[in-house]
Each structure stands twice: as structure tokens, then as C-alpha cells.
Amino acid sequence: MTSDRTPDTGRTGVSRRGLLFGGAVAGLGAAAAVGADALLSRARPGRAPGVASDTAASIHGGHTVDFHGAHQAGITTTPQAHATFVALDLHDGTDRDALRRMMQILTEDAARLTQGEPALADSEPELGAVPARLTVTFGFGPALVARAAGPSAIPEWLRPLPAFTIDRLEPGWSDGDLLLQIASDDAFTVAHATRMLLKDARSFASVRWTQVGFRRAFGAEKPGTTMRNLFGQVDGTANPSPEDQDFDRLVWATDGWLAGGTGFVLRRTHMDLDKWDRLDRSGREQSMGRTLANGAPLTGVHEHDEPDFDAKTNVGFPVIPEFSHIRRARSENADERIFRRAYNYDHAPSGGEISDSGLLFVSFQADVTKQFVPIQRRLDELDLLNEWTTPVGSAVFAIPPGCSGGGYIGETLLG
Amino acid sequence: MTSDRTPDTGRTGVSRRGLLFGGAVAGLGAAAAVGADALLSRARPGRAPGVASDTAASIHGGHTVDFHGAHQAGITTTPQAHATFVALDLHDGTDRDALRRMMQILTEDAARLTQGEPALADSEPELGAVPARLTVTFGFGPALVARAAGPSAIPEWLRPLPAFTIDRLEPGWSDGDLLLQIASDDAFTVAHATRMLLKDARSFASVRWTQVGFRRAFGAEKPGTTMRNLFGQVDGTANPSPEDQDFDRLVWATDGWLAGGTGFVLRRTHMDLDKWDRLDRSGREQSMGRTLANGAPLTGVHEHDEPDFDAKTNVGFPVIPEFSHIRRARSENADERIFRRAYNYDHAPSGGEISDSGLLFVSFQADVTKQFVPIQRRLDELDLLNEWTTPVGSAVFAIPPGCSGGGYIGETLLG
Numbered sequence: 001m002t003s004d005r006t007p008d009t010g011r012t013g014v015s016r017r018g019l020l021f022g023g024a025v026a027g028l029g030a031a032a033a034v035g036a037d038a039l040l041s042r043a044r045p046g047r048a049p050g051v052a053s054d055t056a057a058s059i060h061g062g063h064t065v066d067f068h069g070a071h072q073a074g075i076t077t078t079p080q081a082h083a084t085f086v087a088l089d090l091h092d093g094t095d096r097d098a099l100r101r102m103m104q105i106l107t108e109d110a111a112r113l114t115q116g117e118p119a120l121a122d123s124e125p126e127l128g129a130v131p132a133r134l135t136v137t138f139g140f141g142p143a144l145v146a147r148a149a150g151p152s153a154i155p156e157w158l159r160p161l162p163a164f165t166i167d168r169l170e171p172g173w174s175d176g177d178l179l180l181q182i183a184s185d186d187a188f189t190v191a192h193a194t195r196m197l198l199k200d201a202r203s204f205a206s207v208r209w210t211q212v213g214f215r216r217a218f219g220a221e222k223p224g225t226t227m228r229n230l231f232g233q234v235d236g237t238a239n240p241s242p243e244d245q246d247f248d249r250l251v252w253a254t255d256g257w258l259a260g261g262t263g264f265v266l267r268r269t270h271m272d273l274d275k276w277d278r279l280d281r282s283g284r285e286q287s288m289g290r291t292l293a294n295g296a297p298l299t300g301v302h303e304h305d306e307p308d309f310d311a312k313t314n315v316g317f318p319v320i321p322e323f324s325h326i327r328r329a330r331s332e333n334a335d336e337r338i339f340r341r342a343y344n345y346d347h348a349p350s351g352g353e354i355s356d357s358g359l360l361f362v363s364f365q366a367d368v369t370k371q372f373v374p375i376q377r378r379l380d381e382l383d384l385l386n387e388w389t390t391p392v393g394s395a396v397f398a399i400p401p402g403c404s405g406g407g408y409i410g411e412t413l414l415g
Numbered sequence: 416m417t418s419d420r421t422p423d424t425g426r427t428g429v430s431r432r433g434l435l436f437g438g439a440v441a442g443l444g445a446a447a448a449v450g451a452d453a454l455l456s457r458a459r460p461g462r463a464p465g466v467a468s469d470t471a472a473s474i475h476g477g478h479t480v481d482f483h484g485a486h487q488a489g490i491t492t493t494p495q496a497h498a499t500f501v502a503l504d505l506h507d508g509t510d511r512d513a514l515r516r517m518m519q520i521l522t523e524d525a526a527r528l529t530q531g532e533p534a535l536a537d538s539e540p541e542l543g544a545v546p547a548r549l550t551v552t553f554g555f556g557p558a559l560v561a562r563a564a565g566p567s568a569i570p571e572w573l574r575p576l577p578a579f580t581i582d583r584l585e586p587g588w589s590d591g592d593l594l595l596q597i598a599s600d601d602a603f604t605v606a607h608a609t610r611m612l613l614k615d616a617r618s619f620a621s622v623r624w625t626q627v628g629f630r631r632a633f634g635a636e637k638p639g640t641t642m643r644n645l646f647g648q649v650d651g652t653a654n655p656s657p658e659d660q661d662f663d664r665l666v667w668a669t670d671g672w673l674a675g676g677t678g679f680v681l682r683r684t685h686m687d688l689d690k691w692d693r694l695d696r697s698g699r700e701q702s703m704g705r706t707l708a709n710g711a712p713l714t715g716v717h718e719h720d721e722p723d724f725d726a727k728t729n730v731g732f733p734v735i736p737e738f739s740h741i742r743r744a745r746s747e748n749a750d751e752r753i754f755r756r757a758y759n760y761d762h763a764p765s766g767g768e769i770s771d772s773g774l775l776f777v778s779f780q781a782d783v784t785k786q787f788v789p790i791q792r793r794l795d796e797l798d799l800l801n802e803w804t805t806p807v808g809s810a811v812f813a814i815p816p817g818c819s820g821g822g823y824i825g826e827t828l829l830g
Contacts, residue, residue, distance in 0.1 A: 188759060
């Protein structure tokens, strides 16, 4: 049904998952094999106390992703099944020194939890023993950066996105001073880690919003299968892969305290599934520019076929319509690209509705203004999908670089 | 850490998961091996179109649970990782004939979706291809039964539970006319199936409440590991197993239209994790009567050791305190037992809190009044855990028996 190529998640996902999930290898053999892959994949079989020793290779709860490194984990990591995004507002008294303490505490506990160890003041230490590829990724809003190092330290692009005509933004889903992205293949692990980290942060900041997302379960589909969104569309085919030559240039910032970090955009996008239901299959495929069956462009057969935007129908119309999403999202400028890592959401409906669903659109890019905004502007001007989708939340954060074992996230800003 | 015995989930879970997840067998071999186990386990490798043929045995998205049978699926089924419980209120005009049509439509689509086939009017047919052990279990509230067959058809126990002093019930989490329990190892599958079934039901009923729960991910832990709740307690050790000699007597009703069905109780129980954090480890173990490390009774070493309620400390106090949960939950009467199938919940916190978490306590029993109520009454009178837990929702439903391929759920009441 879908190709073996995995531009959505990074090709490393195939080898890693193949290794760890297939059950053919275990113990030192697997560790060594994965080690060769570690620069990109950051994954290895679990070190979780009491888990790694007595479980088969097919039990994935002990799998861990390295916390330390040049970049934070949770960006190029093959997306886990569950992610919770939490934005916090800093308390008035949280000054530069307090920010440093907060990030030191959060870093220590995030590092421990991701390796299957309890947080330092873990009230339920047994719950930390199943990391299931837990990653914790921190992001800073403009107010945090200003408190830490003055307004001049704020990257030009670290501010609310320009207003788009399609936006119906709610403050309760937008902005914030500190971001936590907490992701794991186990929803229980996400819940426990979120609580432990919010306990650490409560003296410094309070929760502004929490957004909970999911993708397919670990092992439910063939590794490398591109995600479908709740419209049924194959979503993410054209995403750059961490193996691509220009990936580093597109994603990693190179200047100042943010060098090795990146920019983060979260657009909470409501999807009107009831209205979508009234559109026929052909209309749905035209709006996207891809088939529903396997995500192939309307000019192709396989998902990863390159779209032919010049192809015309018998009567002279473009096969991939002018208003289609893939045509509008595509730029002539190779720098106007982003790295997506989206999750679905599905809330309990209210007031006679039967669903409240959508996409937590997440993208990483070195410069939000230069890379994300032009794409969004084109989609704002014309994109048939706008008929069924509405951005209801929007947030931009700077993701600091990673740190080594003795350091902490944010040290390049706060150290 | 934990025993190989699986009274929580049924021993069949071990063999089934071992077979399907270990990756050692596939195709016809697995089908035959599992077939021998099917009476209890109801599971077999997937028939999902386009999935079963090209995936390895270790990919679990194609796994299916039989929909048809003497009992509905989703009761003795080893609990899936995700479950959504939806209660609906019938529209005023939904009479006996309409109820029959509704249940015929719902049965048809539930049967299809659980087997990896699209619903009849599926608007996103590709989303149904990953059942991941999807089960759909229907329950009837007293008003539905009365409309279908008059008040005399309502079982004596099918009514709101008696008021308990610990209750702080909210109508928005309680009662209802029709229950859907939709469970799968894949959260995306639960979301899609829920939406398809609510579309079927919308002409007949509207959503009263939706409650979303999770357990550990499929394959994250060794099969048969007893669930921990968000307090970190091993929760469910003493649960009867479908293999137990008296399981059928405890769970399945034998009279009238409900023969082969059962009684369902859902207690939404808020857990005050912040208050729990202030209790030391010894206090936590005393409140439960079991250790936190592995769930062993305070008089034992291993999780499944039989508690010794007569054992005394050096100074003459009971080792398992009088107020402990396991002592209060236990009855001298072997008929006062229930079959639990609980899920955890974790919602976005509001108003300065850092969590809104708890347990969707779910139990199945042939007679709610005789089996569930005496236990709950004892816990209401005295149970140290009441200090940290508060029931905020309560619902009782009658779960009709299963049906065969030509039939529909509820036919014994509506046929």
C-alpha cells in the first residue's frame, strides 16, 4: 500500500524499528547494530531498571531515546504514538536566576525519565520504568528569552505569526512562555512524565494550555508508513528526511545561543469532519492533489511519485488543480521548506456535535519567518482545504540546542 | 517484577499475545494455533484488507477480535491500550421499531469495523484498515429497555447505584440510555470507529458524555503484567480470570433477554495526586494493603501471594490494616465478586492545577445489586483510599448477549 521510503519520519526509523521490533536481535547484538545508527536515530534498547533484563526484544516499553546530544531529542526522533504539548506562563517573580534553576531541575528530571529512571522527587517511582521512547523537548517563548537575556536575544522570528484571514485563534490554545513537548509510545508514560515535570515547574510557572495528540500505535503499521490524518488523507509524504542533504540547513539554527536549536510552530487546526463527509471522493482528492487510496499525486501511481504540476486533463485543466493543497504548499524556493511532526487530536464533542477533531500541526524550521510564513501565506490566500479546516490555536517557540550530561537545556542562554 | 499469571486479563492473553506478538508464527500456522484458543480468546491474525498480506507477524494493527459469539467482545478480551466510553440519550421519538433499526445499523458497522472493514457508509474507508483488536460493546440503560419492552423487562439491578457518602457525582459523567465501549490498541482506530458509530446513532440519540481511558501500550510490557493506576499501585491482582471455574457464574446473566449478557458499572473516580504525593511510602502501602514495588500483599513477597488477614505485627496490630483497601474490598461471600476492566484517565488541568487524573473503574457482573453494591458499601463505610479518591461519575448498563452473523445486538429484547 505504501512505499518503504520514509521521508515523513526519517529513514533511520525503518532500520531502528526493524531492528528493535522485529524481535530477531536482542541484547548486545542489537545495541551494537543500533549504535552504528545512533547519530541520527538516538535510540537504543532500554536501560530501564528491571525491564531490560527480563523482557524479550519485542517488548518495546524499555526502548529509550538518548536525552543528551547536540540537538534536543523529539525532533528527528521517529514520531512516537502519543504526545502532550504543554505551554506555561512564567510567574512574575521568575527572574534569570530562577529560570536557570528551573531549567536545571527540568533537564535533570527529563533526562532521568527518558532513560526509564524515576524523577529525583518522583512520587510514584515505579511508573517511570516504561519509557517506551519517551522524549522531552523544551521550547522558549519570547518573554522567557527577554527575561533571561534581554530583548536583543529574541530571534526576529520568535513572535506570534502574522494574522491570517483563515485564523479563528483562541488565546487558550495560543502562545506561552515555556513549551514542553512530551512524547512516548505509551500514553501512561506521557501522563506520568507530564505530571512529574509540571511538579518541577510549578514554583516558576503555571499551565497555560495542554494539547494532547496521537498517531498510530507503535508496531500497528509497517515502519515508515506515512501518517493519515482524520480526513483519511496521507499526510506528510513530501516531508524532508533527516537523511536529506539540506535537512540540517532547513532545521538547525546556526547563530548565537540558539545554534543547534530550531524554531517550533504549533497550529491547532480544527477539521470539520461533518462538512468533509458531504464532499465526494473525487472532490476530496482534488482538494489535496493526491489520491486517498495511497496518497499518490493525481499525476502518479505511487505515494512518492513526484507530482507533475504541468500535466493537463483532456479538456486542458491542470490534473493537480490550482487550488489543491499540495500545489499551494509547494514553493519554487527550496529554502521555503519545513520539517513536519504532526499529531491528531480528538476531543469529547459538546452541544450536539459528534466529534471535535483536528490536527496538531507541528513543524520545525531554522527560521519561522523565512520558511513557515511564506507557505502559510500561500495557503491562506488559496487552498481548497481551508473550506474544512480552521486554525484555532497558534504558538511559536525557540527550541534551544541539546546539552551534554553535565549541562542543562537553555545553558547557552542562561549560563 | 511481576508474575506470569494473569488473573487481571485472563491467561489466554498470555498465549495469544505470545503467539501474535512474538513474531515466531504467521499466516495459517498462527490462525490454526490461535483457533484452538478461540473460545476464550476470540482473537486471530488480521483479515484487514491490504494489511494482513504484506505485514510481518509482529505488526499488530491487523489483529482482530471476533465480533460475533455467545457473549459480546470487549469483556473477557485482554484489555486493549485505549478505550472510549460514550453514553447516549435517546431522542423522544426513538420507539421500539427505531431502536431495532438503530441496533441493526450499529451492529452491522461495529462488526465490519472490528474486522478491519470500512463501515457501510464510511466516509474515510482507508482509516478502518488497522483494527488493532478493536472491540465494540453495547449496553442498555433502563429507559431504553423500558421503551423496547416495557418496564417489566428492566432487571432489578438496572438503575442508578444507591447513594454513597463518598460520592460527588456530576450528571455530565453519569447515567445514559445507550452505552458504547469502543476499545483498541490504537487510539486513532478508536477515534475513527467512535465517529462512524456516532454517525449511525445520530438520528436516534445524542451524546450525553464521552470518557476516554488508556492503559499501557500493546507490547510495552510483558503480557500479563497487572496494570498500575496513576497512584503507582498494582491494581487488579485479585481480579477473577475468565479461566476460573466460577467466572461464568459471576459474570454472565442467565435469565430472559439478558441471558449471556452481563451487568456493567462505570465509576469515574477522581484521584487527588497532589494530596497523594504528601503521603509517605509506608502510608501508601498501608492504605492499599499491598507493596508498591510489586503489589505483593503486606504479608507476602510475590504479587499473587494470598493475603494473610490474620497476621499481626510485633505489637499486635494487623499487618494488613483494618482500613486497607484490599481488606475492605474482600468479602466472606464468594458471590460478592466482580470482574474489573478499568482504564486510567488524564485530562488537561484547569485553574492552577497540574493534573486532572483518575480511574475509569469498570466492572462486569451478572447482578450489580448482589455483587457490586455490597463491595462498594463496605468501601464507602471505611477505606483509607477514600481520602484520595472521589467518585464523580456513575453509570450502570445492561450488556446484552452477543449475536451471530445474521443477528444484531439486542435482538433478544427487540426481536
